[in-house]
Each structure stands twice: as structure tokens, then as C-alpha cells.
Amino acid sequence: MKNRKIKRILSANRQPMGEHQMYQPLPNHEFNSIDPFLLVHHHGPHKFAPYNQGLPFGPHPHRGFETLTFIYSGEIEHADSQGHTSAIAPGGVQWMTAGRGIVHSENIPQHLRENGGEMEIIQLWMNLPKKLKMTPPAYQGLQAENIPVAFSEDGLVETQIISGNFKDLIGPAKSLTNLQVLNVKANKGGKETYIIPDSSNILFYVLHGEVKVNGKLAIDHQLVEFVNSGETIEIETSAKSRFILASGEPLNEPVVSQGPFVMNNTTEILQAMRDYQMGKMGVM
Numbered sequence: 001m002k003n004r005k006i007k008r009i010l011s012a013n014r015q016p017m018g019e020h021q022m023y024q025p026l027p028n029h030e031f032n033s034i035d036p037f038l039l040v041h042h043h044g045p046h047k048f049a050p051y052n053q054g055l056p057f058g059p060h061p062h063r064g065f066e067t068l069t070f071i072y073s074g075e076i077e078h079a080d081s082q083g084h085t086s087a088i089a090p091g092g093v094q095w096m097t098a099g100r101g102i103v104h105s106e107n108i109p110q111h112l113r114e115n116g117g118e119m120e121i122i123q124l125w126m127n128l129p130k131k132l133k134m135t136p137p138a139y140q141g142l143q144a145e146n147i148p149v150a151f152s153e154d155g156l157v158e159t160q161i162i163s164g165n166f167k168d169l170i171g172p173a174k175s176l177t178n179l180q181v182l183n184v185k186a187n188k189g190g191k192e193t194y195i196i197p198d199s200s201n202i203l204f205y206v207l208h209g210e211v212k213v214n215g216k217l218a219i220d221h222q223l224v225e226f227v228n229s230g231e232t233i234e235i236e237t238s239a240k241s242r243f244i245l246a247s248g249e250p251l252n253e254p255v256v257s258q259g260p261f262v263m264n265n266t267t268e269i270l271q272a273m274r275d276y277q278m279g280k281m282g283v284m
């Protein structure tokens with residue numbers, strides 16, 4: 001097996017969102033998506049003052065794709081029109097299948113709005129193929145203790161397996177599109193090797209740290225873009241680091257997105273808007 005080839009390493013755009021900072025590695029000025037991965041928003045770390053307003057994500061709809069939120073610090077409360085509610089602590093994730101439509105809200109819990117505190121999260125949007133866009137909506141809230149962790153031989157790299165397999169461990173989140181999602185924390189000098197079929201596209205985002213990826217250095221807020229050649233990804237860290245490594249087969253379908261809806265054509269977007277207005281995605 002040979003090393004997966006890197007096309008380039010891109011720095012995320014920084015986008016202030018109200019009073020907190022947000023980095024957007026995807027989409028970026030070079031490309032729209034890494035099919036099937038549509039969007040990555042990295043919020044924080046942000047220090048909320050006491051009596052703050054929390055996040056500006058009150059009830060809003062989605063259709064046609066899935067969202068995955070990683071909580072690194074703070075806590076996120078999810079509530080949706082299907083009746084799911086859960087508060088997820090650091091090390092946990094929230095995997096929501098919007099499918100044919102859901103309305104949800106995401107915020108830090110009341111104790112963090114009252115007392116203040118730190119929050120760092122990432123939200124990833126994963127596209128669904130045409131045949132699954134109208135699948136029933138679903139929500140999977142997973143705390144850190146529900147998610148297996150594989151250690152590198154040197155013990156310095158901890159790979160959390162959210163979905164898919166790694167080192168004979170199986171991630172608990174059910175992916176409708178067989179995504180492998182790994183959330184990695186490493187100390188300085190750690191080494192690990194990942195094998196990913198060269199037909200899969202890869203989302204590799206470094207939150208913090210210094211990660212040599214197949215010999216090339218990626219640091220804070222950088223996205224590593226690969227070519228579909230080679231299966232092996234070798235990482236070596238020269239500082240305490242965190243990164244996300246997600247992969248999946250490309251859908252190779254037209255993508256038309258408008259705000260919270262991601263469909264295959266404009267007619268379907270207009271239908272989504274009407275269905276939302278008529279309350280067909282539920283109400284909160």
C-alpha cells in the first residue's frame with residue numbers, strides 16, 4: 001500500500017459570528033465541498049461571560065442531509081420537532097439525520113448561559129444521496145463514554161471511533177452512507193496510521209496543534225485536501241493536537257443548497273421551503 005497523495009493544505013476562513021469566533025474550512029474559496037462532506041463550522045474556543053445569550057441557533061429546519069456536532073468543551077442541548085432532547089458533554093457527539101425534514105434548536109444549556117464558561121464545538125454537514133434525502137428524520141446523541149477509543153502503539157494518539165471501524169473497534173453512530181468518522185486527540189510525538197480506500201473522499205481538519213500528514217505539516221484551522229491515490233495516511237504530531245478524519249464514498253450527484261436545505265435541484269428546494277412553511281417538518 002502506498003501513501004495517500006496530498007493535493008494541498010488550506011487555512012480556514014475566519015468568520016466572526018456575533019460575539020464569538022467561527023472558522024469555516026469548508027466550503028472555502030477553492031472548492032465547494034469534499035463530496036459527501038458539505039460544510040465544517042468550528043466554533044470557539046469561546047469564553048462566554050455570565051448572563052450571556054448563548055448561541056444564535058433557535059428553532060430552524062433542515063432537509064436532505066445530516067449534521068454531526070462534536071463537543072470539545074462546554075455542553076450543547078439539542079431539541080427537535082421529533083421530540084428528541086439531549087444535552088451532550090465534552091467528548092460526545094450529536095448526529096442528526098434531517099432526511100425529509102426536521103426543526104431543531106442547538107444551544108449551550110441554561111447553567112452556561114447564566115454562569116458563563118468555555119465552549120468549543122464543530123459542526124459537520126454530510127450530504128445524503130437522492131434515494132435517502134426523504135428518509136425519516138433521526139437523532140443519535142452519544143456521550144464520550146459511549147464512544148470507543150483506540151490507542152496508538154506509542155499510547156500518544158487517541159482515536160475516538162464515532163462511526164465505521166478502526167482497529168477492530170466499531171463506532172456506535174449508525175451512518176446511512178457508511179461514513180467512517182474519527183475524532184483524534186494526540187500528545188506531542190505521537191504516531192498513528194490510518195488506511196482508507198482510495199475511492200473514498202477524505203475530510204481531514206486540524207483544530208489545533210502540529211500534525212505531519214504523510215510528511216506534510218498541517219497546523220491550527222487547516223484542512224488537508226487529498227487526491228484519490230494511495231490508501232495509507234501516516235500522522236506524526238510535534239505538539240499536542242486535535243483533528244477530525246472523516247471519509248466516505250462520493251455521491252457524484254448534483255447539489256443545490258439554499259440555507260438549511262440541500263437537495264438535487266431547485267424544484268426540490270422550493271418544495272422544501274413550502275413544506276417547512278406548511279409545518280410538514282414539524283414545529284417546536
Ligand code: MN
Pocket residue numbers: 060062067104106
Ligand atoms: Mn441546524
